[in-house]
Amino acid sequence: MEGQDEVSAREQHFHSQVRESTICFLLFAILYVVSYFIIKRYKRKSDEQEDEDAIVNRISLFLSTFTLAVSGGAVLLLPFSIISNEILLAFPQNYYIQWLNGSLIHGLWNLASLFSNLCLFVLMPFAFFFLESEGFAGLKKGIRARILETLVMLLLLALLILGMVWVASALIDSDAANLWEFYLPYLYSCISLMGCLLLLLCTPVGLSRMFTVMGQLLVKPAILEDLDEQIYMITLEEEALQRRLHGLSSSVEYNVMELEQELENVKTLKTKLERRKKASVWERNLVYPAVMVLLLIETSISVLLVACNILCLLVDETAMPKGTRGPGIGSASLSTFGFVGAALEIILIFYLMVSSVVGFYSLRFFGNFTPKKDDTTMTKIIGNCVSILVLSSALPVMSRTLGITRFDLLGDFGRFNWLGNFYIVLSYNLLFAIVTTLCLIRKFTSAVREELFKALGLHKLHLSDTSRDSETTKPSANGHQKAL
Numbered sequence: 001m002e003g004q005d006e007v008s009a010r011e012q013h014f015h016s017q018v019r020e021s022t023i024c025f026l027l028f029a030i031l032y033v034v035s036y037f038i039i040k041r042y043k044r045k046s047d048e049q050e051d052e053d054a055i056v057n058r059i060s061l062f063l064s065t066f067t068l069a070v071s072g073g074a075v076l077l078l079p080f081s082i083i084s085n086e087i088l089l090a091f092p093q094n095y096y097i098q099w100l101n102g103s104l105i106h107g108l109w110n111l112a113s114l115f116s117n118l119c120l121f122v123l124m125p126f127a128f129f130f131l132e133s134e135g136f137a138g139l140k141k142g143i144r145a146r147i148l149e150t151l152v153m154l155l156l157l158a159l160l161i162l163g164m165v166w167v168a169s170a171l172i173d174s175d176a177a178n179l180w181e182f183y184l185p186y187l188y189s190c191i192s193l194m195g196c197l198l199l200l201l202c203t204p205v206g207l208s209r210m211f212t213v214m215g216q217l218l219v220k221p222a223i224l225e226d227l228d229e230q231i232y233m234i235t236l237e238e239e240a241l242q243r244r245l246h247g248l249s250s251s252v253e254y255n256v257m258e259l260e261q262e263l264e265n266v267k268t269l270k271t272k273l274e275r276r277k278k279a280s281v282w283e284r285n286l287v288y289p290a291v292m293v294l295l296l297i298e299t300s301i302s303v304l305l306v307a308c309n310i311l312c313l314l315v316d317e318t319a320m321p322k323g324t325r326g327p328g329i330g331s332a333s334l335s336t337f338g339f340v341g342a343a344l345e346i347i348l349i350f351y352l353m354v355s356s357v358v359g360f361y362s363l364r365f366f367g368n369f370t371p372k373k374d375d376t377t378m379t380k381i382i383g384n385c386v387s388i389l390v391l392s393s394a395l396p397v398m399s400r401t402l403g404i405t406r407f408d409l410l411g412d413f414g415r416f417n418w419l420g421n422f423y424i425v426l427s428y429n430l431l432f433a434i435v436t437t438l439c440l441i442r443k444f445t446s447a448v449r450e451e452l453f454k455a456l457g458l459h460k461l462h463l464s465d466t467s468r469d470s471e472t473t474k475p476s477a478n479g480h481q482k483a484l
Helices: 002-042 052-090 102-132 143-172 179-217 227-246 256-278 281-315 339-362 378-401 422-444 446-456 465-472
Strands: none
Touching (some): 002 102, 102 378, 179 281, 339 378
């Protein structure tokens, strides 16, 4: 009888493992397909001939797609865990959700951590070196020679990184000498801290930049504007540029490139004006204000949650990200407001991720990384994939550190050394709240500051960046933009 029970338990464990592996594979397959189409949308169109460079590009494309899929999985990791906890809490005995259990959630966290390390330390360096390799001098050129050079470069890079980690760890703990138990976890802990610092830099900028981005995507209300007159004037300007371009032989004012660029800008602005004219009254007067108010509410809630988390850190030790472990998945709700609070946490997590990406590409240092449709090189795609992977891998840690959610970090995400340091966590929360508040104040007071600079006669000194930006993109009476 005991033997039958043991066999039955083994069968159940085997079926559970197969079911969880199948679910993980299906989820990753969906993310991989979506990531492939995203990269193909931005990748520069190359020749279809089957030469050596085409094979190298294809391999790098597959590795970049894999990395972007892992990034998507890291972004969805925390929201999926939160909603799974609420579903298990609401339907504990439902037969159709028996596949959704704590073992599956823990497995997803472990796989996300494993694949993030694999992509960051192996696949992406391999893709970059493989793309830039040509083979050692004196060897026969080909794929094998390029693979050999790539492997040698990876070995040298690994020795360099391990040497740096060994020196840094020796300064902190001279007794630590185990590679797998100390050096590699310490390395990934440093990478996660760098990712969180990058999020700390990008997210506040993105939160203030989101208002501008959404203003460009949506149709603004037409207040005291005559769109018909603007379209008429821009049409006349377009016709004048076309006539000047056709009669270029008798004109010496512009060259061909300048005229074509100016004509393209005029056509783009005409398209935008026509879209504003065709937009319905509801879209112009309701959607735009509603979206702006929604962005303001989400940003305010994020700052308030961080402020509350700062107070909790000062009075309660369990508020630390590496504090006492809470109940298991499906045992208790992690939000005071139940399912509504969990849904709000998920919305804020996605909002912070989108804001961090927007802020990343808004920074001047990373502005050249911005991908362009059908005109992005493979090297730039690799750089974008690595950047998105670093941001997405640090998103769960940042969300838990800022108190956006109380869901405990699982797997290797909760074993970072710096999460147990009270001063680092408190400083991180303070910096996020202060920098976000300053960015929002700068955003909403830009018009007032511009007018003050003009009234005091200081606008000629270019003391305000917003003043220069507003003058550069200021629309003229006929609807097109003035250029300095």
